[in-house]
Structures are given as C-alpha cells and as structure tokens.
Amino acid sequence: MAARSRKSGAGAPSTEKGGTAKAGSAHEIVKTLEHFDAPAPAKFSRDEDVRAYRDMLLIRRFEEKAGQLYGMGFIGGFCHLYIGQEAVVVGMQMAMKEGDEVVTGYRDHGHMLATGMEARGVMAELTGRRSGYSKGKGGSMHMFSKEKKFFGGHGIVGAQVPIGTGLAFSNKYNGTDAIAITYFGDGAANQGQVYESFNMASLWKLPVVYVIENNRYAMGTSVSRASAETNFSHRGVSFKIPGFQVDGMDVRAVKAAGDLAAEHCRSGDGPIILEMMTYRYRGHSMSDPAKYRTRDEVQKMRSESDPIEQVKKRLVSDHGMSEDDVKAVDKEVRDVVADAADFAQNDPEPDVSELWTDIYAEAVPQAAE
Amino acid sequence: MPTEILMPALSPTMEEGTLAKWVKQVGDSVAAGDVIAEIETDKATMEVEAVDEGTLGKILVDEGSEGVKVNTPIALLLAEGEDESALESGAGGASRGATASAAEDTSATRESDEKQSAKASEPAGGNAVEDMSARRVPAEGKTHPDPDDAEGALAQEIPEGTEMVSVTVREALRDAMAEEMRRDEMVFVMGEEVAEYQGAYKITQGLLDEFGARRVVDTPITEHGFAGLGVGAAFGGLKPIVEFMTFNFAMQAIDQIINSAAKTLYMAGGQMGCPIVFRGPNGAAARVAAQHSQDYAAWYSHVPGLKVVQPFTAADAKGLLKSAIRDPNPVIFLENEILYGHSFEIPKLDDWTVPIGKARIHRKGTDVTIVSFGIGMTYAVKAAEELAKEGIEAEVIDLRTIRPMDLDTVIRSVKKTNRCVTVEEGFPQSSVGAHIASEIMVRAFDHLDAPVLKVAGKDVPMPYAANLEKLALPSVKEVIDAVKAVTYRD
Known part of the structure; x- marks a missing residue:
C-alpha cells in the first residue's frame, strides 16, 4: 500500500508526492504512514476546479485590494496578507463538512473568506467600520463568525493552537463528528503551547487537524534559522501524532490531504498534522521591507508555482473552458471585491457609544431550569 | 484611462516619506508584483510593488524628493492599448477623482473621529466627577446593589427562618461545583489532580465518582495548554471550570486568560464570548516562599x-462559585488554602447563589470603614473586635468581588464613617487598596476626615524564614494601627 521510502522533504513545495495512497481507509493509511508521505493529489472535476479557482482568486483579489486600501490609509495598524497561500485554505475548506470549525492566527483574511464570511463584512472590519464582523472593534487580526464556525483571528502567535484543541474537545464531549481545523505557521510551531496542545490532543484522541502553513519565513527569520527540525510534519512524533508534508501550492494535493485527515479525525483516531509547503509573496505585514529574501526567489515562486495559475491552466486545457469563460469568473470576483471595498470605505465608523459595549455579556436570569 | 500610482503608506505610523529611487522609468512595462520604486520611511527603505500591469506613462514625483505625503500621486500607469495621449485626457479623470476623493474621505473621517473622541472624553457639562462615574458603568456590570439598600447585610440575602449549617470553605466549593454539574450537562471541571487524586487540596473530592472521567478531567502539568484548551471548549459551547493547583501556576497561562478569554467578546463585537471559570488557591499559604505565595487580585x-x-x-x-459557573463571562475565582479548612454558617437552601459584584457588610460600625476581601478579612475582623474593646466601632466591608467592584457600598459607608482603611495580602503598589483610595478621593473627597490608609503585603518577594514571612504579611496590629491613625487616637 502506502509504504514508500523516506523522503526528507523539507524545502520547496514539490509538485509530485506519493501517488499510491488511494486504497483503504484513512485509518489504514495513517497507520502505515511511518514515512510520512502525502496522498496523491485529488482528481478535480470541472466544478471543483472552477470552485477552487473562484475561491482562491477571491482571496487574491481581496488581499490586493486590502493592500491598496492600506496604502491609501483606509486600513491601519497591522495588516498581514495571504497572497501566495490561497490553495491551503481553499483546499482544506473543500475537504470540510458543515459544522467543522476553523481557527487561525492573524494572517486570517483568506480563512474567513474561505469559510464563507462575506467580503463586505471582512473588508469593513479592516477599515474599522460599523458593519465589520466585529463592528470595527477587532480589526484585521481579530474577527469571528460563530455562524460560519470561524473562531478567530488570534493576534498572539500560537494562542490559537490550544483554542482549536479545545474546540475539538467540545466536539468530542458532545459526541458530534465535527472536527476543528487549527491553522498556524512555521513561526508559531516553535511556541511551547503548541506542544502542550499536541500532548493533550493525542492523549485524549481529540478530533483536531493541525495545519502548519510553512511559508518559510517567521516574519523575517527563515525556517532554517529558527527551527532545529525544519520538517514540521515530524513535530508530532513525540506525541504519536502522524503527519506529512503537502504541496501547499497545489489545491488538489491540499484537498486530498484534508480528506484523509478529516476521515482520520472523524473515525476517532485523534489528531493529525498537515505541513503545507507554501509561500507568501508579500512581506510579513505591510511594513515589512522583506530584505531577508531575494526578489528572484519570490518571482520564481510566482512564475513557477502559483496556486491560481495552476488551476487556471487546467480550466482551459483539461476542462475546455474558453478564455472568456475564465474571464467571466475573474470579473465576478473583481466585482465582489470592488463592491466590498466600496462598501468598506463608505460604511460609517462605529458609533462612539460602542466604546463601552461588549465588555461583559449580560448574565442570563438565574431561574431554575 | 491611466491609473494613478499613489504614495503608499508602508507602516502604521507613516505619514510621508522620501522617494529614494525610481526602479522603473517612463516607457518601461510593468507587471503586477514588479518593484517600481524605493521609498524611505521613518523605519526602513521599502520597495513599492505594482498592483496593476501596464506601462509607466509619466513620473509625477522625481526621485530624491523628500517629505512626499501619503496618497500623493507619484506616477501614471498606462493600461494595455493606451498611449501617451491618454495622459492628457486621462489625468484628472475618473481614476484620479476616485483616489483623490478617497484620500479626502480619509482625512475627513479622521477629523470627525478626532472631534467625536474629543466629545467622548470631554466631561459632560464640565463636571469631571460625574463624567467619571458615568464612564465606570459598563466595566462594573449591571449587578450593583439597589441604591436604597443601605444595609447590604448578609441577613437580607438569606430568607428569614432558613436553617443554617456549619460547612468548611472546602466543602462549600465542592458542593457548588457538584450542584452546577448536576444542573447543567455542559459544565465540566479540568485541572491537575482533580479526578483520581481527588484534588490536590481535595476541593474536587468525590466529583469523579459522581460525574465520571468525561466531566472530571485530569490534565497533564500544562497550564498554558489547558487554560487555552478551556477557552476553546468555552468557544465550542461548554462551560469549563479550570482549576489551577495554585494561581501562581496560572502565570504560565495568563496570556490565554487575558488575551483570549477576557477580550474575545469585545474583539468579536459581542458575537461570542468566553463563559469559563478559572479557580484555585491564591496568595500566601504557609512557608511556601516567593514563587508560591502571591495574591493576584x-x-x-x-x-x-x-x-x-x-x-x-x-x-x-x-x-459566588455557583454564580460564576452560570456567568457568561470569564471569571477569576480566587480561593485561599488557609481558608479551605475554616468553617462558617451557611444557609441550607436548594439553590444558594450570591450575586457577583455585590459587597457584604460583615460588621456594622460608625467610626471607620475597613474594606477587605478573601483572607484579608481575617485581619480586618480580628482588628475590629480588638478596636471595639477600645471603643472604636469599625464597619467591615467584605468586597467579595474585586471586579466589578461594589464601590457604592464602600462610598456609602465612608460617607458615614469619614475614614477608610483597606486590607489585603497583595503587594502595595497598584493594589486593590490603591484603587479604592483613588475612588474614594474622587467620590467622597469632602467626606474624608483623614487620608485613606492601605494595609497590604510588604513590597518584597515572599521570604521563606518563618519570622520574615510573618513580617511580609499584613497583621492585625497593622490594621489596628492604621485605624488609630485615621481616627487620630493615641
């Protein structure tokens, strides 16, 4: 079955990995994953590729617009763009079911859009306006949607990891089959609370998928300068958590990995780690001069591994879509983003009375049940 | 129509910058992501990337220009199929109009924002004192005592004729958790040694037997992890009781308590909060020295x-523990190891709750108000008894809740006694007593006949040696001395 030779794997996202792990249950596959190899990329139908293309392009265009609005002074503070990493959240979202939860760090706009949160509400939060998801009180790094099961949006590196583990705890406590997708970066992967979470999640067999988005730089520090073990998929070994590296630039590879991980979690086998080999094109935040890497490195990733271009090519070559069909999707996405930006610039700021609201929730009257 | 390239803001604080260098020149074609210029900000030299593709049509700001304001047009980009003639007709067209007005909008918004916030911080009607009281309301919740409840005594909380039984604090806490766990399936308790060991201080004794391992969860020694896991479980709809073996160990978890539990309701615009109780012994026990003896109130x-x-x-x-478990907010529930074994009379009622945010007048008096809480009350009560022998009648207020603090009860008492002494075991700087003193100064300044005095732990890490430890903690004598000072006796 899936027994293959060990691959050291760190470094550039590979285009081909695995390829034989389609037979058998997730349980069987993961049990034989002593070599930590990813399943073969999923085969996408035309509809799936169109969805992937649209969802990734929405994030790309949204983030470009956010960058512009930041430059114009409409967005303040810290603003971390997700450009380059779109295949990770979109592929994972395609593997999820209704009721599954998502939690992530501060590079979170893409995750919110992928969970189906409205572009208008997210953009209006970025501009600090009253129709933002947090009424303008959270900003880029702190947004939530209980309805879409998006639990933040956390500004403290690594803090979302125990929280996602706790969401999984509540799923298990309540006997649901929902799973908690907990995203964090290669930087957060060096925080102690990540390992505290790994230990409890494995000990209690909690249904949590740890998605490590390895974009190679924790702010300005490259993985090799910050991590003794640069293969983050191995970071669960001491806790008996299986993991493997995934080509995070290929949405089909992400989807296949997500499917396997979801099945593993839902069947009661506990947590799993997916290390997504990805790349961010922009700086860490808007004020990052990005002197720690060469421009050639960025351009090479853009021109050779861009997640959106990969799908775009397939739409034309594999699914027989015309340039015009593709452009129609482009236009639809641009319109959504333009509308969101327009809305977010014109929506009023929160009423000053909002300064004093939402500090405490009202206690429910203590009537006996 | 040519697209204007504007001077970008490249950091949260940037208002202007130097256009250090043009990397692209007029006539160069530009792809999205290409570096077109270098800009020096107050922090660093940054590269400006093109967002759109096209040909650089015109440079509006020469390289070397300093003090270029954010949002100033610095160049014009020609779209596919446009030539230089578009520069004439296009400049000042829709694109320019849009961005320029956007920039104006921003400054307009900021101005109105300044006005608004100026308004918000301006005292209403010029009365700073009234305004400050008004601003306290949200932070102090809505559980204030009825203003007419001048007595505020324990007796009023217990229905007349209620049978009283003697119970230790330890049993009371256990019973509170057990009752709430019977009442609400979503309530569970987790922490180190809470289940099979029956609790490091036996507070969870018997809970595992009654509720099973699903709801009474032994954790590894991993405070930061399980505090955060508890927060996540609360987000997921559960009502966790997280026990810290002592609050000294919660220092490992304080990020999750403050950044994740306390702030989420606000950061989520009220959409979701964090109903959770963090509880455990707090403050000094006996001879456990600096790292195990701190009061976190x-x-x-x-x-x-x-x-x-x-x-x-x-x-x-x-x-209060029953109320804390039912509360939709994160509650820090500070216990004390020494008090665990103390017995008190407790009403025998099916569902005995005490509202959070309400102080209790423990002893009535007329000459001085002593405000304390937790184990600090042991000093306050003994001092009041001693003082009574000397003819000084102290009113002792047990705050019970530190936040939201029932200052109304304190102020009412001080207006009667005109003097106040605060008692706590924590460090003196930025202490609970310091806060009370400042509030009394604002709200009852004209009623004071003496400065408010604080009796607190000494401003030193807790020493181990028995004699030094005793000196580091407050004492009954210090309370008596402080009361005599504010009543001008001796």
Whole structure:
C-alpha cells in the first residue's frame, strides 16, 4: 500500500508526492504512514476546479485590494496578507463538512473568506467600520463568525493552537463528528503551547487537524534559522501524532490531504498534522521591507508555482473552458471585491457609544431550569 | 484611462516619506508584483510593488524628493492599448477623482473621529466627577446593589427562618461545583489532580465518582495548554471550570486568560464570548516562599472583560462559585488554602447563589470603614473586635468581588464613617487598596476626615524564614494601627 521510502522533504513545495495512497481507509493509511508521505493529489472535476479557482482568486483579489486600501490609509495598524497561500485554505475548506470549525492566527483574511464570511463584512472590519464582523472593534487580526464556525483571528502567535484543541474537545464531549481545523505557521510551531496542545490532543484522541502553513519565513527569520527540525510534519512524533508534508501550492494535493485527515479525525483516531509547503509573496505585514529574501526567489515562486495559475491552466486545457469563460469568473470576483471595498470605505465608523459595549455579556436570569 | 500610482503608506505610523529611487522609468512595462520604486520611511527603505500591469506613462514625483505625503500621486500607469495621449485626457479623470476623493474621505473621517473622541472624553457639562462615574458603568456590570439598600447585610440575602449549617470553605466549593454539574450537562471541571487524586487540596473530592472521567478531567502539568484548551471548549459551547493547583501556576497561562478569554467578546463585537471559570488557591499559604505565595487580585482586576471574585466565608464561596459557573463571562475565582479548612454558617437552601459584584457588610460600625476581601478579612475582623474593646466601632466591608467592584457600598459607608482603611495580602503598589483610595478621593473627597490608609503585603518577594514571612504579611496590629491613625487616637 502506502509504504514508500523516506523522503526528507523539507524545502520547496514539490509538485509530485506519493501517488499510491488511494486504497483503504484513512485509518489504514495513517497507520502505515511511518514515512510520512502525502496522498496523491485529488482528481478535480470541472466544478471543483472552477470552485477552487473562484475561491482562491477571491482571496487574491481581496488581499490586493486590502493592500491598496492600506496604502491609501483606509486600513491601519497591522495588516498581514495571504497572497501566495490561497490553495491551503481553499483546499482544506473543500475537504470540510458543515459544522467543522476553523481557527487561525492573524494572517486570517483568506480563512474567513474561505469559510464563507462575506467580503463586505471582512473588508469593513479592516477599515474599522460599523458593519465589520466585529463592528470595527477587532480589526484585521481579530474577527469571528460563530455562524460560519470561524473562531478567530488570534493576534498572539500560537494562542490559537490550544483554542482549536479545545474546540475539538467540545466536539468530542458532545459526541458530534465535527472536527476543528487549527491553522498556524512555521513561526508559531516553535511556541511551547503548541506542544502542550499536541500532548493533550493525542492523549485524549481529540478530533483536531493541525495545519502548519510553512511559508518559510517567521516574519523575517527563515525556517532554517529558527527551527532545529525544519520538517514540521515530524513535530508530532513525540506525541504519536502522524503527519506529512503537502504541496501547499497545489489545491488538489491540499484537498486530498484534508480528506484523509478529516476521515482520520472523524473515525476517532485523534489528531493529525498537515505541513503545507507554501509561500507568501508579500512581506510579513505591510511594513515589512522583506530584505531577508531575494526578489528572484519570490518571482520564481510566482512564475513557477502559483496556486491560481495552476488551476487556471487546467480550466482551459483539461476542462475546455474558453478564455472568456475564465474571464467571466475573474470579473465576478473583481466585482465582489470592488463592491466590498466600496462598501468598506463608505460604511460609517462605529458609533462612539460602542466604546463601552461588549465588555461583559449580560448574565442570563438565574431561574431554575 | 491611466491609473494613478499613489504614495503608499508602508507602516502604521507613516505619514510621508522620501522617494529614494525610481526602479522603473517612463516607457518601461510593468507587471503586477514588479518593484517600481524605493521609498524611505521613518523605519526602513521599502520597495513599492505594482498592483496593476501596464506601462509607466509619466513620473509625477522625481526621485530624491523628500517629505512626499501619503496618497500623493507619484506616477501614471498606462493600461494595455493606451498611449501617451491618454495622459492628457486621462489625468484628472475618473481614476484620479476616485483616489483623490478617497484620500479626502480619509482625512475627513479622521477629523470627525478626532472631534467625536474629543466629545467622548470631554466631561459632560464640565463636571469631571460625574463624567467619571458615568464612564465606570459598563466595566462594573449591571449587578450593583439597589441604591436604597443601605444595609447590604448578609441577613437580607438569606430568607428569614432558613436553617443554617456549619460547612468548611472546602466543602462549600465542592458542593457548588457538584450542584452546577448536576444542573447543567455542559459544565465540566479540568485541572491537575482533580479526578483520581481527588484534588490536590481535595476541593474536587468525590466529583469523579459522581460525574465520571468525561466531566472530571485530569490534565497533564500544562497550564498554558489547558487554560487555552478551556477557552476553546468555552468557544465550542461548554462551560469549563479550570482549576489551577495554585494561581501562581496560572502565570504560565495568563496570556490565554487575558488575551483570549477576557477580550474575545469585545474583539468579536459581542458575537461570542468566553463563559469559563478559572479557580484555585491564591496568595500566601504557609512557608511556601516567593514563587508560591502571591495574591493576584489586583493583577486580574486590572483587566476589562474579566470578573474577579475572592470570597472569605463558606456561604459566599458557595454562592459566588455557583454564580460564576452560570456567568457568561470569564471569571477569576480566587480561593485561599488557609481558608479551605475554616468553617462558617451557611444557609441550607436548594439553590444558594450570591450575586457577583455585590459587597457584604460583615460588621456594622460608625467610626471607620475597613474594606477587605478573601483572607484579608481575617485581619480586618480580628482588628475590629480588638478596636471595639477600645471603643472604636469599625464597619467591615467584605468586597467579595474585586471586579466589578461594589464601590457604592464602600462610598456609602465612608460617607458615614469619614475614614477608610483597606486590607489585603497583595503587594502595595497598584493594589486593590490603591484603587479604592483613588475612588474614594474622587467620590467622597469632602467626606474624608483623614487620608485613606492601605494595609497590604510588604513590597518584597515572599521570604521563606518563618519570622520574615510573618513580617511580609499584613497583621492585625497593622490594621489596628492604621485605624488609630485615621481616627487620630493615641
């Protein structure tokens, strides 16, 4: 079955990995994953590729617009763009079911859009306006949607990891089959609370998928300068958590990995780690001069591994879509983003009375049940 | 129509910058992501990337220009199929109009924002004192005592004729958890040694037998992890009781308590909050020295979004813990190891709760107000008894809740006694007493006949040696001395 030779794997996202792990249950596959190899990329139908293309392009265009609005002074503070990493959240979202939860760090706009949160509400939060998801009180790094099961949006590196583990705890406590997708970066992967979470999640067999988005730089520090073990998929070994590296630039590879991980979690086998080999094109935040890497490195990733271009090519070559069909999707996405930006610039700021609201929730009257 | 390239803001604080260098020149074709210029900000030299593709049509700001304001057009980009003639007709067209007006909008918004915030911070009607009271309301919740409740005594909380039984604080806390776990399936308790060991201090004794391992969860020694896991479980709809073996160990978890639990309701615009109780012994026990002997009342009381409870009696411990478990907000529930074994009279009622945010007048008096909470009450009560022998009648107020603090009860008492002494075991700087003193100064300045005095732990790490430890903690004598000072006796 899936027994293959060990691959050291760190470094550039590979285009081909695995390829034989389609037979058998997730349980069987993961049990034989002593070599930590990813399943073969999923085969996408035309509809799936169109969805992937649209969802990734929405994030790309949204983030470009956010960058512009930041430059114009409409967005303040810290603003971390997700450009380059779109295949990770979109592929994972395609593997999820209704009721599954998502939690992530501060590079979170893409995750919110992928969970189906409205572009208008997210953009209006970025501009600090009253129709933002947090009424303008959270900003880029702190947004939530209980309805879409998006639990933040956390500004403290690594803090979302125990929280996602706790969401999984509540799923298990309540006997649901929902799973908690907990995203964090290669930087957060060096925080102690990540390992505290790994230990409890494995000990209690909690249904949590740890998605490590390895974009190679924790702010300005490259993985090799910050991590003794640069293969983050191995970071669960001491806790008996299986993991493997995934080509995070290929949405089909992400989807296949997500499917396997979801099945593993839902069947009661506990947590799993997916290390997504990805790349961010922009700086860490808007004020990052990005002197720690060469421009050639960025351009090479853009021109050779861009997640959106990969799908775009397939739409034309594999699914027989015309340039015009593709452009129609482009236009639809641009319109959504333009509308969101327009809305977010014109929506009023929160009423000053909002300064004093939402500090405490009202206690429910203590009537006996 | 040519697209204007505007001077970008490249950091949260940037208002202007130097256009250090043009990397692209007029006539160069530009792809999205290409570096077109270098800009020096107050922090660094940054590269400006093109967002759109096209040909650089015209440079509006020469390289070397300093003090270029954010949002100033610095160049024009020609779209596919446009030539230089578009520069004439296009400049000042829709694109320019849009961005320029956007920039104006921003400054307009900022101005109106300044006006608004100026308004918000301006005292209403010029009365700074009234305004400050008004601003306190949200942070102090809506559980204030009825203003007419001048007595505020424990007796009023217990229906007349209620049978009283003697119970230790330890049993009261256990009973509170057990009752709430019977009442609500979503309530569970987790922490180190809470289940099979029956609790490091036996507070969870018997809970595993009754509720099973699903709801009474032994954790590894991993405070930061399980505090955060508890927060996530609360987000997921559960009502966790997280026990810290002592609050000294919660220092490992304080990020999750403050950044994740306390702030989420606000950061989510009210959409979702964090109903959770963090409880455990707090403050000095006996001879456990600096790292195991700290009072965190003042620390947590600093944080909006948290409620902070520190009971003294068994009745309050039980009634407040039940309220804390039902509360939709994160509650810090500070217990005390020495008090665990103390017995108090407690009403025999099916569902005894005490509201959070309400102080209790423990002893009535007319000459001085002593305000304390938790184990500090042991000093306050003994001092009051001694003082009574000398003809000084102290009114002793047990705050019970540190946040939201029932200052109304304190102020009413001070207006009667005209003097106040605060008692706590925590460090003196930025202490609970310091906060009370400042509030009394604002709200009852004209009623004071003496400065408010604080009796607190000494401003030193807790020493181990028995004699030094005793000196580091407050004493009954210090309370008596402080009362005599404010009443001008001796």
